[in-house]
Amino acid sequence: MSNNEEQLMELAEIAVGTQNLDEFAQLVLPIIADMMHSDSVFLYIVDSRLPFRHFFQRGFQPEAASEIEKLCAGQFDQVSSQDSPSPVSVSALEALGMAADLVLYPLPAGETCVGLIGLTMQEGAAWTPPALSERLLSLMANTVSRLAEHMKSDQELIHLNTYLTVSSMLAQSLSLHELLEAALYCSMEAVSAEAASVLLLDDEKKNFLFYQVEGPAKPVLMTTTLPADKGIAGSVLQAQQSEVINDVPNDPRYYGKIDSESGFQTRNMIVIPLVAGEEQVGVLEVLNKVDGDSFKEDEHSILLSIAEEIAFAIRNAKVFEYLANTYCRQRQGLGSCKGCSRPLGSWTPCVKYREASI
Numbered sequence: 463m464s465n466n467e468e469q470l471m472e473l474a475e476i477a478v479g480t481q482n483l484d485e486f487a488q489l490v491l492p493i494i495a496d497m498m499h500s501d502s503v504f505l506y507i508v509d510s511r512l513p514f515r516h517f518f519q520r521g522f523q524p525e526a527a528s529e530i531e532k533l534c535a536g537q538f539d540q541v542s543s544q545d546s547p548s549p550v551s552v553s554a555l556e557a558l559g560m561a562a563d564l565v566l567y568p569l570p571a572g573e574t575c576v577g578l579i580g581l582t583m584q585e586g587a588a589w590t591p592p593a594l595s596e597r598l599l600s601l602m603a604n605t606v607s608r609l610a611e612h613m614k615s616d617q618e619l620i621h622l623n624t625y626l627t628v629s630s631m632l633a634q635s636l637s638l639h640e641l642l643e644a645a646l647y648c649s650m651e652a653v654s655a656e657a658a659s660v661l662l663l664d665d666e667k668k669n670f671l672f673y674q675v676e677g678p679a680k681p682v683l684m685t686t687t688l689p690a691d692k693g694i695a696g697s698v699l700q701a702q703q704s705e706v707i708n709d710v711p712n713d714p715r716y717y718g719k720i721d722s723e724s725g726f727q728t729r730n731m732i733v734i735p736l737v738a739g740e741e742q743v744g745v746l747e748v749l750n751k752v753d754g755d756s757f758k759e760d761e762h763s764i765l766l767s768i769a770e771e772i773a774f775a776i777r778n779a780k781v782f783e784y785l786a787n788t789y790c791r792q793r794q795g796l797g798s799c800k801g802c803s804r805p806l807g808s809w810t811p812c813v814k815y816r817e818a819s820i
Contacts (some may be wrong), residue, residue, distance in 0.1 A: 463548075466497055469493050469496065469497050470497070470597060470598060470601070470623070472493060473490055473493055473494075473598070473601055474536065475603060476489045476490055476493075477490075477601060477602075477605040477782065479657060480491060480605075480609070480611065481609070481612060482520075482612075483507060483516055483606070483609050483610075484518075484611065484704045485520035486605065486606075486609060487516075488518070490503060490505075490521040490602070490771065491503050491504075491518060491519075492520060494579065494581070494583065494598070494602075495520060495521065496714065497598065497623070498581050498595075500520050500521075500581035500582050500583060501521050501562075501580075501582060502519070502520065502521030502581060502582045502672055503519070503521060503579070503580065503581040504517065504519035504520070504522065504527070504530060504531075504534075504579070504580045504581070505517070505518045505519075505577065505578075505579055505580075506531070506534040506538065506577050506579075506580065507541070507575065507576060507606055507610075508538055508577050508579040509576050509577070509606065509607070509610040509611070510615070511610045511611060512610050512613060513759040513760035513763065514758060514759050514760075515535070516577075516768075517534065517740050517807065520642065521582075522646075526687040530563075530564070530580065533552065533564075534566070534578055534580065536576055537550060537552070537566055537578065538575070540573040541566070541568045541578065542568070542574075547568035547570055547575055548568070549565055549566060549567050550566040551563055551564070551565050551583075552564040552565075552566065555637050562582035562583055562633040563582070564580055564581070564582060564583075565580065565581055565583045566578045566579070566580045567579045567580070567595070567599055567631040568599075568710070569599060569602055569603035569606060570599075570602040570603055571604055571606070571607040572607075572688070576603055576606045576607050576610065577603075577606055579599065581630060582752035589704050601787075603608040612639075616745040631727075638775070638776065638779040639674060641775055641779075642660050642673070642772065642775075642776075643674060643676065644773070645772055645775075646658040646659070646660065646674060646675075646676040646766065647676055648678065648768070649746070649748050649765055650677075650748060651766055652761070652764050652765070652768070653732065653748055653751070653757065653761035653764060653765065654751060654752045654755075655732075655748045655749060655750060655751060655752065655757075656673075656677055656749060656750040656751075656752060656755075657675070657676060657678065657679065657726065657748075657749045657750060658676050658677065658746070658747060658748045658749065659672055659674065659675040659676070659677075659683065659746075659747045659749075659774075660672075660673050660675075660736070660744060660745075660746055660747075660772065661688075661695055661745045662673045662743065662744040662748065662776065663690060663699075663742060663743065663744050664687075666734060667690060667742070668689070668690055669687045669688065669690055670687060670688050670689075670690050670695060670696070670744065671686075671687050672684060672685065672686045672687070673687065673744070677726070677749070678725075678726055679724035679725070679726035682723060682724040682725070682726075683720070683723075686720070686723070686724075688719070688720060692717045693715060693716070693717030693720070693728075694707060694710070694713060694715045694716065694731070694733055695733060695745040695747060696715075696717075697715045698733045698734070698735055698745060699735045699742060699744070699745050701735075702735050702737065703735070704732070704733060704762065704765075704766060704769070705732070705733050706730075706731075706757045706758075706761075706762045707730060707731055707732075707806060708729075708730040708756040708757060709729075709730065710728045710730055710731055710756050711727075711728070711729070711730060716728075718768045719725060722734025728749050728750065728751050729749075729751075729754070730749070730750060730751055730756060730757055731747055731749045731750070731757070732747070732748045732757050732761065732762050732765055733745060733746070733747050734746045734765055734766060734769040735769075736769055736772060736773035736776065737770075737805060738776070738777035739774055739777075741777060743773045743776045743777055744773075744776070746765065746768075746769045746772060748765060761798075768811065783811075
């Protein structure tokens with residue numbers, strides 16, 4: 463058995479044993495570089511089942527890797543539109559200090575193309591036998607497709623579990639602060655964030671109130687207000703469009719006064735408008751991915767459904783508060799319903815009163 467065949471078998475074992483793309487790329491790129499006689503290699507993955515495109519590389523300088531990733535976006539669209547995708551050669555990017563050409567191999571999986579394998583090819587370098595290249599590319603394409611399906615299923619399960627957890631909590635007869643506290647902790651856990659907050663609009667729609675805050679700044683920010691037309695929160699609510707912002711301090715909408723007062727430095731955030739039907743309620747903010755990482759689109763997607771549940775819980779609580787103030791407390795007193803020691807915090811006391819009055 464030749465060395466290349468042994469390496470191909472090793473790749474097959476890795477393909478069977480790995481359960482995520484990051485681990486797979488880390489293990490296979492050095493082997494591919496050796497098999498294809500290249501100093502530098504990358505893997506560019508595009509699959510509709512994944513929330514974003516993935517780029518893994520070995521041997522390129524950071525500046526060159528960034529430019530190559532941009533190059534791949536255009537090349538992939540061209541290659542994937544072909545009936546029979548074939549390798550593409552790109553001239554050396556001398557401005558980035560690359561003396562060798564790039565060769566891009568498409569990864570066809572069935573009728574779709576799931577990405578590209580790219581490598582530098584020095585002039586006069588030994589070329590991998592075509593039969594071996596085909597086996598390698600087929601193995602890579604099928605593995606990427608399998609891992610994409612696996613990751614999609616995992617994300618759907620996480621999404622569903624998070625939604626059901628928050629939904630069940632918001633359906634309980636708890637005070638609004640207790641509900642939002644639980645929902646924010648759940649949101650932080652779902653996306654591995656350091657802090658979260660719910661900003662509510664006042665009745666005049668002119669100011670935000672930090673109604674519920676979880677994280678280091680909670681003692682300072684609770685009940686703090688800020689103009690509803692300021693900052694990223696104001697912009698998101700006005701545009702009715704959620705955003706993932708991974709460089710908050712350099713965003714021109716950044717309202718630094720809140721960080722200055724609280725001592726909390728916001729690095730990145732997911733911001734989602736809270737809208738119940740057509741009524742603007744406020745904004746959900748989830749801040750600072752742990753370990754300094756960036757928030758991803760799949761995490762954004764998880765929070766979108768949570769935000770809708772939070773918005774309706776707040777709206778319903780406001781409706782109840784209005785009814786309690788204009789009817790229940792006038793009829794039953796300031797603290798509780800007739801014959802019930804439980805404070806007015808849900809519909810339960812009102813139901814008991816109606817039953818007792820029948």
